[in-house]
Amino acid sequence: MSNQEYPTMEGPVCPVPLAHQERIVMGHGSGGRMTQQLFERVFKPAFDNPALGQENDYAAITLPSPAKLTGKLSVSTDCHIVSPLFFPGGDIGRLAVCGTVNDMCMSGAQPLYLTAGFILEEGLSIETLAQVVQSIKIAAKEAGVQIIAGDTKVVEKGKADGLFITTTGVGWIPAGREIGGANAQTGDVVLISGPVGDHGIAVLSARGELGIETQIESDTAPLNGLIQAVLAAAPHTHVLRDPTRGGLATTLNEIARQSQIGILIEERAIPVSPPVKAACEMLGFDPLYIANEGKVIVITPADEASAALEAMRACKYGKEAMRIGVVADEPKGRVLLKTLIGGNRILDVLAGEILPRIC
Amino acid sequence: MxxxxxxRDKQLVHNVLDEIRRTVTRPWVIMEIxxxxxxxxxxxxxxxxxxPEIELVHGPGCPVCVTSLELIDRALAIAARPDVIFTSFGDMLRVPGSTGDLFSARAAGAQVRxxxxPLDAVKIAAENPDKExxxxxxxxxxxxxxxxxxxxxxQAMGLKNFSVLVSQVCVPPAMHAILSSPLNRVQGFLAAGHVSTVMGYWEYPPITEQYKIPIVVTGFEPLDLMQGILLTVRQLEKGTHEVQNAYPRAVTYEGNKAAQAILQKVYESCDRNWRGIGKIPMSGWKLRDAYRDFDAEKRFKVSDIKTKESEICISGLILQGLKKPPECPAFGMLCTPQNPLGATMVSSEGACAAYYRYGRTA
Structure with missing residues (x-):
């Protein structure tokens, strides 16, 4: 026997599994210890509230002020995919909160709760996930909603684009509030809460494929504050709708079709920021078809329109609100644009993917 | 901006419009190329x-529209290859070939970007040496x-995995084809401003001489277009046939000589099939022999793919200015931007798509 020292052996053991604290691996979606650790580390600190803290597979919530609950529930689900995950003015987390909050608000609802489902791609940095979750926390706080339930699944690398988020919202529509796309009436006034096209162009330029650099920031924002202000000032508002995918033009067409009325829009009155206008000129896009994530179209009786406009302009997200048109009998189901030059043209819906023009 | x-100044545009109204005394047919x-x-x-005296007919000046069905089928065949990354301007992805479009090729697994x-495509080639x-x-x-x-x-980068599927076409031969047709109705031309920025307008005097027709180089903004119409109408009313430049802030007589030299260096003239119109002699360009290694048709041996055009679609008559989109029985019914039968409905610059999008049904 030599005097060489051997390491202490405690019997045959398997290697200790790595903690995987840097990147998402398949085990984070297993439902086992790693999932629990991810929840404890990333989600729970951000979304701490009694419902989530129960750690059940469901959230049991006590509705606020039950005595007043004589209206309707508003429920909305939205899936969020965006590339890149972070873009000027927002990220997928802020988008996931604002998208669903805004959809709920369009019924005149006061949003209360959100649930969030996460599909994570293997290899996603946990730091990135934590940033997104932090952004959800901030946006939810701003919108005054709680994240009360959620789920996480992991898919193999290459089967998702980093991170997808689905959020579902529950909100409260006070009794007597009747707002919807089919309610526009002849004589109503059409308002928009601010310049259009910022979000779409911000995301497109953040992808770096356009070969142009812009200062344009996405307008992603929760609109519930603004909408409550509008409804306080213009309680008989008929339609609220956020012009997201397909842009202002497509959304106006949806309203015209649902309400079976015509919408007459003044091109000159539509606010478009100069950088967005310039980017669209260069790329061959029309800003009226570019997505927004923090704008609302308000259609309200003429005698309440000025009050609605003032209420919007007094809000953080409505400073540049404009009156852009009126509702008329004809052309039924269509949108007619009075052009800058004074000609008329039908403003149609977006046909498919927005494609840049060749020359 | x-x-x-x-x-886009409303008042200035209306001033020119008033001048056009004062000038015109009888019907004229003007084509914007x-x-x-x-x-x-x-x-x-x-x-x-x-x-109402001025009738506009819409010319064959949309590159997406006039690319022949055959070339699109060849593009689809090349794009379907697993070793290929196929790159294109966005508009081209929606143009239907005989079995689908590049969007459906992409959905079926082709790498279409x-x-x-085109310099971005060269960059992609440099970054993907194992792909064509x-x-x-x-x-x-x-x-x-x-x-x-x-x-x-x-070539300068020594890339062996880059090639181009060429479908270059030229404006003057198309003008000849339209003007020499026995059915021609066009009495004056607005020549395309961007084409003239590159080529100048030295190619046009022989056309005005031969066909006794005014040609006015015209830009794209409302005031440019109205100015182009006004100059054309003035000539028509006076009976003159000259080349005029209504777009001098972008176009000179000689054009962009450096750009023309590059064209000459790489391309030589050839016959081209125009979708809906047919073969126009010496109306396009192909790669010169010195660059034949970059010819995708040769590299992927797709030259024997031959295709016939749709029989319902009248895009050929539309591209020649003989029919208006609403005169087509398929317009807005069988044929829409979502489901285009012919190229004039596909491109955002196509006359049918423009009529459809802007709600012109008559």
Whole structure:
């Protein structure tokens, strides 16, 4: 026997599994210890509230002020995919909160709760996930909603684009509030809460494929504050709708079709920021078809329109609100644009993917 | 926006419109060659503001529209290969070939990427040495120089995995084809401003002489278009036939000589099939022999793919200005931007798409 020292052996053991604290691996979606650790580390600190803290597979919530609950529930689900995950003015987390909050608000609802489902791609940095979750926390706080339930699944690398988020919202529509796309009436006034096209162009330029650099920031924002202000000032508002995918033009067409009325829009009155206008000129896009994530179209009786406009302009997200048109009998189901030059043209819906023009 | 807003000034446009109304005394048929101009007319509603004596017909100046079905089928065959990354301007992805479009090819697993410049395609080739990268080099004299430049650049970089599927076409031969047709109705031309920026307008005097027809080089903003119409109408009323330049802030007589030199270096003239019109002699360009290694048709041996055009679609008559989109029985019914039968419905610059989008049904 030599005097060489051997390491202490405690019997045959398997290697200790790595903690995987840097990147998402398949085990984070297993439902086992790693999932629990991810929840404890990333989600729970951000979304701490009694419902989530129960750690059940469901959230049991006590509705606020039950005595007043004589209206309707508003429920909305939205899936969020965006590339890149972070873009000027927002990220997928802020988008996931604002998208669903805004959809709920369009019924005149006061949003209360959100649930969030996460599909994570293997290899996603946990730091990135934590940033997104932090952004959800901030946006939810701003919108005054709680994240009360959620789920996480992991898919193999290459089967998702980093991170997808689905959020579902529950909100409260006070009794007597009747707002919807089919309610526009002849004589109503059409308002928009601010310049259009910022979000779409911000995301497109953040992808770096356009070969142009812009200062344009996405307008992603929760609109519930603004909408409550509008409804306080213009309680008989008929339609609220956020012009997201397909842009202002497509959304106006949806309203015209649902309400079976015509919408007459003044091109000159539509606010478009100069950088967005310039980017669209260069790329061959029309800003009226570019997505927004923090704008609302308000259609309200003429005698309440000025009050609605003032209420919007007094809000953080409505400073540049404009009156852009009126509702008329004809052309039924269509949108007619009075052009800058004074000609008329039908403003149609977006046909498919927005494609840049060749020359 | 400076240099744009001035040319969209309502009052200035109406001043020119008034002058057109004062000048015109009888019916005239004027063709705007370029699809971009067609769209601008309809986008601003300018066509409806013109006096009824002036009839606009929309010319074959949309590169996406006139690319032959056969070439699209060849593009689809190349794109379907697993070793290929197929790159194209965005508009081209929606153009139907006989079995689908590049979007459906992509959905079926083909690697199809939209690029904003052919030089981006060269970059993709450099970044993917194990793939064949093909660029769909379509377009008129406007895209020609930069398409040609991609070949020069790929050669300079020593790239062996880059090639171009060429579908270059030229404006003057199309004007000859329209004017020499026994059915021709066109009495005056607005020549395409962007094409003229590259080529100048030295090619036009022989055309005005031969056919006794005025040609006015015209830009794309409302004021440009109205000015182009006014100069054309003045000539028509006076009975003159000259080449005039209504777009002097972008166009000179000689054009962009550096761009023309690149075209000459890389391309030589050839016959081209125009979708809906048919073969026009010496109406396009192909790669010169010195660059034949970059020819995707040769590299992928697709030259024997031959295709016939749809029988319902009248895009050929529309591209020649013989019919208006609503005169087609399929317009807006069988044929829509979502389900285009012919190329004039596909491109955002196509006359049918423009009529459909801007709600012109009559």
């Amino acid at each position: 400076q240099f744009v807003d001035e040319f 370029c699809g971009g101009q067609t769209h601008a007319f309809l986008h601003y509603g300018l066509d409806q503001m013109l006096p 939209v690029v904003y410049s 990268v093909v660029f769909f080099a379509i377009g008129f004299e406007t895209t020609g120089p930069v398409n040609a430049m991609s070949v020069i650049q790929a």
